[in-house]
Amino acid sequence: MTRLVEVPASFDDRTFDQFAGGFVTAWANGERLLFDAHAADWASPYGLVGLLAAGQAAGAGGREKPLLTAPTAAEVVSYWSRAGFFRAAGELFEIHGRIPKAKPPEDSDVLLPVTAVRAAEDVHEVVSHIQQRATAILTAELGVDPKATMGFAMALSEACQNIVEHAGTGGWVAVQSYHWRRRLAKRVVVIAVADAGVGFRHSLAPTQATRFGTRWGDAAALEAALVQGVSRFRDPGRGQGLKGIRNYVSRWDGKISIRSGTARISITPSWDDDVPLADGLAAFPGAQVLIIIPEQGTRKA
């Protein structure tokens, strides 16, 4: 029997928990999964890499490759294709639906199409690929000080390295710039990184679980990593990466959110109404990171 997992029509960080709940329920039965995205009308980079992570988990452990029905709306499937989703999804899903051939996203807002991250070399490729275009968008369209644009590449590098060093499996990154009309009325640049690996709790447990005692869990692990800057390594220089990202996004009135297991932690700017820490969520595997840098200057009234 095949179990259905519905992909939300508008699939982003806000609807991800709804998706994760459906996924976890269907996944628990051990049967083949069908991810139904036929009615999707929009997906953020976070939604796309999150869907890949779900596909990775669904097919792991010798399970049958999950099915995926592609969006039926031509402009939606075209965007998913330009964003590099189907190139990555082909390895994970048996895809049904008409998929247009992806064109190079040179003139689009896709700064970095969905890209697999498995090793340090992939992080080099990602940083090298994105610098010139990201710098142009950050300075010309978002009003970020040109001197500070390298911080964006640093944040991207560190977010990707979390996969290489902590996930125990590969993951994906995507970067996009778009006008965020409904939520902020500004342009934003979004970095989304996701994997279906071991997650923060498992990664940090050997060095941190005892310290937290009965409080230990996904939420405590995220708090330890993002707020306290701890790492699973005993080297005193470790843990700088997430701390560096946090400082960078705070400086530019941005947001970072990390979901792992049953919890999500966020450093939220004034324009966002996300809660700092959400616990008791559906137990989605791995870690999913969202970084948003908004246009600088005037704000929505």
Added chain:
Amino acid sequence: MIQHIDVHAVLRRSVSGSYTDLVTRPTGRAVREGIEQAIVAEASIARIDFTGVGCIDYSCADEIVAKLLRERLRVLLLSGLTDGHREAIEPVLAGHGLAVLLERPDGTLEPLGPRESADALLEDLIARRLATRTPGGDLHLTAA
């Protein structure tokens, strides 16, 4: 003696001829080991030149700058730094309570790092006559 080390050349030699960015722990580790092999015993100061290096992330700044200072060198002179490089290096120095010297294009020196560590580094350099202050207050190396 001041020894000059070209980081970009070490990066190309140690990791890949096509990389210009100092990103990821393994890259930082390889470059640090390349620098350690290049440093000669009689060098009192190592001038680490970042000219030609694109991006540096926190992991590489920690692997290279912080670990060279903690484990190998008493004085580290950084040259060819961009503002972007400083964004990665300064938080790492602050996290470890370490200081380095930044050599500006005109040859004057600027300490980087937490105030207390930077002051201690300058005192040490002047006491060892490796650096001197001009009447205008600028700091220069004596053995450049």
